[in-house]
Amino acid sequence: MLNFDEARFLRIQSGAVGLAAEIDATLTRFLGEGATNLFFLGTGGAAILMQPAVQLLQRRSTLPTYLELSAELVIGGRADLGAHSIVVIPSLSGTTKESVAALEFCRRQGAKVITLVGHAETPLGRQADASFVNFAEDDTSCESFYLQALAIALSVMRQRNELHSASALAAELVSLPSLLLEAKRAFETKAPEIAGKIAADPYHIITAAGAMWPQAFYYGMCILEEMQWIRTRPVHASDFFHGTLELVEKGVSVMLFKGEDAYRPLAERIEAFTPAYTDKLLVLDTASVALPGLSQELRALISPAVMATLLERVSAHLEVIREHPLTTRRYYKRVAY
Structure with missing residues (x-):
């Protein structure tokens, strides 16, 4: 695979899965001490990657769960x-810095703070009540964060007897790193063509629904905009027909990410509508990915991670086609703001 270290990928994703037992023990302690609600904070892309776990808890658990912007x-x-x-x-x-300020604020309020970081000897690594460390880099962080957040959600619901399959699902996750690697290998031949289509246009509408929506938002904002300086319009599939559809015409690129949860019909509605109005519809569907041994229940939960693993291959080819490294920045962590 182009510019890809397979051993590093397996090590990082296995590290994320391997944190599940420690995460469960920590949540058992905090919930046992009387915690009555759960906040997911964060800044930028890392916060976006928490959204599928937040959705799961808000829809399947009675523990009040919130997603807030740190700033x-x-x-x-x-x-x-x-x-x-x-x-x-x-x-x-x-x-x-916004997340460090949020940690300090929450500690002053008496909250128990859990951090998910790539480096232990950092402000967020040192100052939390519990810190879970799994080194990753930009090309491997999506799956790692998705898996850690899912471990948190499954732990909460297991302890509250709100998802009887929680323990079985957690056990299934052990095989996921190697399955994601195989998915990358199978997708490698398709990735250059998709990257070429993305490179050919200066603007893309990106849409998805359910647990897949955060990945659409993330890929538009954090990869295409931040790392490639390509303009995007991420829009939730539920909102697509309430404004954005008026921009769809011949020559306008629409990228549709399809997951495998109950909200898939919202994506299928867009898939049925757009071909009549634009000749540039790109559909990526995790249902086409072979993940042998995984239950359909888990596939629905981890479809954002599967999409992220495919899109990483697209991004690897995109930076070569455009001669624009993914690490190039003009402003981010380069100027004062």
């Missing part, structure tokens, strides 16, 4: 954030 929380606060709260903050670097 807004520090300014505005929350009446229900306090000593009875568990706060989860992801940051690959462990140094994101």
